[in-house]
Amino acid sequence: MTTALITGATAGIGAAFARRLARDGHNLVLVARNGERLREYATELHDRHGVEASVLPADLSTDEGLTAVEERLGDREHPVDLLVNNAGFGNKGRFLDVPMADELTMLKVHCEAVLRLTAAAVPVMRDRRKGGVVNVASMAAFVPRGTYGASKAWVVQFTQGAAKDLTGSGVRLMALCPGFVRTEFHERAGMDTGDIPGWMWLDADRVVDTGLRDLARGKPLSVPDPRYKALLGASRLVPRALLSKASSTTGRKYGPK
Numbered sequence: 001m002t003t004a005l006i007t008g009a010t011a012g013i014g015a016a017f018a019r020r021l022a023r024d025g026h027n028l029v030l031v032a033r034n035g036e037r038l039r040e041y042a043t044e045l046h047d048r049h050g051v052e053a054s055v056l057p058a059d060l061s062t063d064e065g066l067t068a069v070e071e072r073l074g075d076r077e078h079p080v081d082l083l084v085n086n087a088g089f090g091n092k093g094r095f096l097d098v099p100m101a102d103e104l105t106m107l108k109v110h111c112e113a114v115l116r117l118t119a120a121a122v123p124v125m126r127d128r129r130k131g132g133v134v135n136v137a138s139m140a141a142f143v144p145r146g147t148y149g150a151s152k153a154w155v156v157q158f159t160q161g162a163a164k165d166l167t168g169s170g171v172r173l174m175a176l177c178p179g180f181v182r183t184e185f186h187e188r189a190g191m192d193t194g195d196i197p198g199w200m201w202l203d204a205d206r207v208v209d210t211g212l213r214d215l216a217r218g219k220p221l222s223v224p225d226p227r228y229k230a231l232l233g234a235s236r237l238v239p240r241a242l243l244s245k246a247s248s249t250t251g252r253k254y255g256p257k
C-alpha cells in the first residue's frame with residue numbers, strides 16, 4: 001500500500017485527488033485548515049474505498065502548520081509516496097487593492113509551502129528511489145495576472161528545475177497547470193465568473209485523471225486539457241500587451257454576482 005499526502009484536500013481539485021487516489025487503493029493523509037470537514041471527508045473515503053485516511057489539520061500560511069506537515073513528510077517509518085501540493089486561493093482585487101498581508105499570505109501558501117513541503121518529502125523518496133510530487137500551479141503562470149499568476153509562475157519554474165535536478169533519482173516532480181475549474185475557489189475569493197465562457201470550464205476529476213496520467217508518463221509539466229494546450233500555444237504568438245489585457249480581466253470581475 002502506498003500513501004499520498006494532499007494539501008487542500010477538502011474541496012475542489014484537492015478533494016478530487018483524494019477521491020481518485022482512494023479509489024486506486026492509496027492510503028491518504030489529508031491536510032487543510034477545517035478539521036471537522038477533513039474528518040468527515042476522511043471517514044467518507046475510508047468507508048467507500050476501504051483505505052486508511054488520516055487527517056492533519058494545518059494552516060499552511062503559518063510556520064506552525066508548515067512544520068507539522070514537514071514532520072509528517074519526514075517520517076521514514078510511515079513514508080509518503082506521493083505529495084500533492086494543492087492548497088491555494090485567490091485574492092479579491094487588483095494590485096494595490098489587495099492588502100499587503102493578504103499578498104504575503106498568498107506567497108507563503110503558494111510558494112513557501114510548496115518549497116518547504118517538497119524539500120521535506122523528497123529526501124525520503126530519494127532514499128527509497130521512488131516517489132512523486134505534484135505541485136498544482138495554473139494556466140495563470142503563463143500570463144500576466146497579478147501576484148496570483150506570479151506565484152504560480154514560480155511554482156512552474158521551481159518544479160521544472162527541481163525535476164531536472166532529480167533526474168535519475170526515481171523521484172518525479174510535476175507542475176499541474178489547469179485552466180478554470182469549477183470548485184469553491186472563485187466564490188471564496190468573491191470573484192464573479194459570469195464573463196468566463198462555458199467552454200473554458202474544466203471538471204476537477206478530469207483534471208486529476210489527466211494530471212496523474214502525465215505524472216506516470218514522467219512529464220515535468222501537465223496542461224491537462226487540449227483546449228488549454230491550444231491556448232498556451234496561441235498565447236506565444238499573441239503580442240504581450242494584448243495578452244496582458246485579456247488575461248488580466250477574464251474571470252477577475254469582483255463584487256456581487
Ligand SMILES: NC(=O)c1ccc[n+]([C@@H]2O[C@H](COP(=O)([O-])OP(=O)(O)OC[C@H]3O[C@@H](n4cnc5c(N)ncnc54)[C@H](OP(=O)(O)O)[C@@H]3O)[C@@H](O)[C@H]2O)c1
Nearest residue numbers: 008010011012013032033034060088138180181183184185
Ligand atoms: N479553480 C480554478 O479555476 C483553479 C485553476 C487553476 C489552478 N487552481 C489551483 O488549484 C488549487 C486548488 O484550488 P481549488 O480550485 O480546488 O480551490 P478550493 O475549492 O477553494 O479548495 C481550496 C482547498 O485549499 C485549502 N486551503 C486554503 N487555504 C489553506 C491554507 N492556508 N492552509 C491549508 N489549506 C488551505 C481549503 O481548505 P480549508 O479552507 O479548510 O483550509 C480547500 O481544501 C489552488 O492551488 C489553485 O490556485 C485552481
